[in-house]
Amino acid sequence: MLTGCMLAALLPSLPAANAAVTSYKFDFGGGAVEAGYTGVRAEDGYNASKGHGFNTPANMRNVSAAGKGVGSDAVQFTTFGIKSSNTFNVDLPNGLYKVKVMLGNTGRSSVAAEGVYQVINMTGNNVTDEFEIPIWDGQLNLLVTEGKVGGAFTLSSLEISQLSTNPVTRPTIYVGGDSTVSNYYPLATSIQAGWGQMLQQYIKPSDYNVRNMASAGQIARGFRNDGQLEAILQYIKPGDYFILQLGINDTNPKNNETEAEFKEIMRNMVQLVKAKGATVILSTPQGRATDFNSAGVHNAENRWYRQATIALAAEEGVRLIDLNVISSAYFTSIGPAATLALYMDGDTLHPNHAGALELARLLTEEMKKQGLYR
The missing domain is CATH 2.60.120.430 (Galactose-binding lectin)
Incomplete structure (x- = not known):
C-alpha cells in the first residue's frame, strides 16, 4: 500500500493552487x-x-x-x-x-x-x-x-x-530615426533594412537590449510629438543609451522644418533624455550611393542638416557619431559599384539588408573607439 509520501513522490509536481501564472x-x-x-x-x-x-x-x-x-x-x-x-x-x-x-x-x-x-x-x-x-x-x-x-x-x-520578478528594464540602447534606421519585416530576411534593425547583430544581447523606435518618413518634430519619444522617456534610465539620427526628411521643403527649427527640436529631445540620466548619442545620416566625385571619393558632408547636428552635440556636451563621414570613408574604400550594391535597386538613399549591416557595423565600431561599448 502506498503511503501519502510515496504517492507524492510518484506524482509530477504541480504549482500551488494560488501560484501566479507568469x-x-x-x-x-x-x-x-x-x-x-x-x-x-x-x-x-x-x-x-x-x-x-x-x-x-x-x-x-x-x-x-x-x-x-x-x-x-x-x-x-x-x-x-x-x-x-x-x-x-x-x-x-x-x-x-x-x-x-x-x-x-x-x-x-x-x-x-x-x-x-x-x-x-x-x-x-x-x-x-x-x-x-x-x-x-x-x-x-x-x-x-x-x-x-x-x-x-x-x-x-x-x-x-x-x-x-524585478519590473525594471535591462540595460537598453534606444534608437530613433527615419527609414534608413527603421525596422523592416520579416526582420531576419527583409530585402530593405535600417541600421537600427541590424544593431543587435553587433551588440551582445547580454550587454544591451536594442529597442528601435525609428520609422520611415520621420522628422524631428514628428518623433518628438507623435509618441515615439514619449515611449522612450517612459522607460529610459541611467546606464541606457539613446542614439538619435534624423535630418534626411527634415530637409524636405514639404515638411516645413528649417535647419534652425530642426536643431532646437533636437535640442529639446536631447535635454529631455539627459534629464533621465541616460547617455545621448547623436548620429549623422549616411549620404546617397552616388555621392562620388570624379576622383572616386565619396562625400556627403553638406547633406541632411549635418552641421546642425554636429553643433548641437558640442553645445549640449553629448556624444557624436559622424556616420556621414565614417560611411563615406568606407564607401570610398570599396568604390562606387560596391557601394551601389549596398542600396536598394533603383534607390540611392535606402540601404538593403547588406548595407544596413555595414552601417550598423561602422556605428558600433565607432562606439567602441569612443569607449561607449567594449
Whole structure:
C-alpha cells in the first residue's frame, strides 16, 4: 500500500493552487484554437476570474488571416490609438516580461502597451516581433494601432513570458530615426533594412537590449510629438543609451522644418533624455550611393542638416557619431559599384539588408573607439 509520501513522490509536481501564472500563449480569432494556446474571441471581455480579456469587446471583430495555425485568424481593433481604452488585458505579477506578437493581415501597424508605443510599423501578413516590458501595476494592457492611418489593425497571437520578478528594464540602447534606421519585416530576411534593425547583430544581447523606435518618413518634430519619444522617456534610465539620427526628411521643403527649427527640436529631445540620466548619442545620416566625385571619393558632408547636428552635440556636451563621414570613408574604400550594391535597386538613399549591416557595423565600431561599448 502506498503511503501519502510515496504517492507524492510518484506524482509530477504541480504549482500551488494560488501560484501566479507568469507565461501565456493566446490564439485570437473565431477559428480553431491551436494546441497549447488559450483561445480568445473578439467577444471575450475581461473578467478578474480568468485574468484576461478585452476591455471593450464591442470594439473588436473576429477576422480571417492568411497564415496557418495561430496565423489563420485574428481579431481586429476597430477603435485604436496609443491612449485608447480598447485594449487586451492580462493580469500578471509585477516583473519584467518578454512579449511576442503576431499580427494578422495588416500593413504598417504598431503595437502599443501601457499607453505608449512598443513596436513601430510592423508590415506584412502574419508579421512577428517581440519586446520587453516592465509591469508595475499587475496588468498588461495591449492593443494594435496605426502606423499608417486607414489600415486594419489585427492581432493573431500573443506570447508572454516573465524574465524577472524585478519590473525594471535591462540595460537598453534606444534608437530613433527615419527609414534608413527603421525596422523592416520579416526582420531576419527583409530585402530593405535600417541600421537600427541590424544593431543587435553587433551588440551582445547580454550587454544591451536594442529597442528601435525609428520609422520611415520621420522628422524631428514628428518623433518628438507623435509618441515615439514619449515611449522612450517612459522607460529610459541611467546606464541606457539613446542614439538619435534624423535630418534626411527634415530637409524636405514639404515638411516645413528649417535647419534652425530642426536643431532646437533636437535640442529639446536631447535635454529631455539627459534629464533621465541616460547617455545621448547623436548620429549623422549616411549620404546617397552616388555621392562620388570624379576622383572616386565619396562625400556627403553638406547633406541632411549635418552641421546642425554636429553643433548641437558640442553645445549640449553629448556624444557624436559622424556616420556621414565614417560611411563615406568606407564607401570610398570599396568604390562606387560596391557601394551601389549596398542600396536598394533603383534607390540611392535606402540601404538593403547588406548595407544596413555595414552601417550598423561602422556605428558600433565607432562606439567602441569612443569607449561607449567594449
